[in-house]
Amino acid sequence: MDDRVILRVGAKMLIPFILLFALYVQFHGDYGPGGGFQAGVIFAAGFILYALVFGLPNVQKALPPKAVYVCSAVGVLLYAGVGYVTLALGGNFLDYGVLRHDPEHGQHLGILLVELGVLITVFGVMVAVFYAFAGRRRLEA
């Protein structure tokens, strides 16, 4: 692995931009194509690229499997949590209008939060599944 200089340097240069692009896709989803799902996949792709070039142990130092498992669950909880908050504020489940005085602002906030939940879960799930596959040894034939 150590002599693949072009791959290592190229990946190192690309990964920050991949992560940044994922955030752009996330927060620009209101205006253009994209959203939590795509952003989560792209964000995970950044880490998977790192794992492919620098090896699984190195990426797991930066992003331990435990953190990834927690991410997968936290996103769903955040999404459902927004639903329960709207219930508590007197609206319907996932009726974001009640989150703010102005229903339109409430919708913005609600969409931002649930898209964040989708991002976190999709990111966690993609990396967790990748870890599960990459962490296994080859079957002895």
Next chain:
Amino acid sequence: MIEVVDVTLLILLSVTALAIIRQRNLFAAIMLAGIYSLLSAGLFVVMDAVDVAFTEAAVGAGISTILVLGTLALVGHEEHKPKHRPILPLFVVTVTGAILVYGTVDLPPFGDPANPIHHHVAPHYLEESEHEIGVPNVVTSVLASYRGYDTMGETTVIFAAAVGVLLLLARGPMPRRVLVGGRWVTVAADADEPPEEGDKGGGDETAEEAEPGGVADG
């Protein structure tokens, strides 16, 4: 002009599909499947479904290719020659395909504005999204707000899928809990020896009482 793009993409799609069928080398087949997804993403762009195209390119051509390659690293690169004759599968596929094509006869014409799907809730979404949600991308407002309940279900399904995969595959690196001096301690799966009593180096210790016999062997 757009027809030329359509026809080119569809021909390339068919060629890729045929190449996948004929390919015995699984590595090449996976690469072709990635190309197939990318071509499908191109088709979705032509049909103005950019959000779907985005997902197809990122998931179909990107992540799933990587995951299948990861599987390949575990199971080997060559497909065994099938022992059975292909006549029965060919028959099943042909009949199923014919039924599906027959089913499309009853479908409303593609892209016709008079189709029922364009007269149910879609006009409301398109006209009212501006005032009700205030998000310029109607896809986002439908996905996250009007159909937020569905999207929550989808997110839960993704989570459930991960739980399933991890239950099946991630047996190795899961930590296990061992009884050390009357307390349950979480240790890494690859640790041979449980930590000594009073050893604070692990950082993973859990002081809580565990249920009797609750050692999860990873």
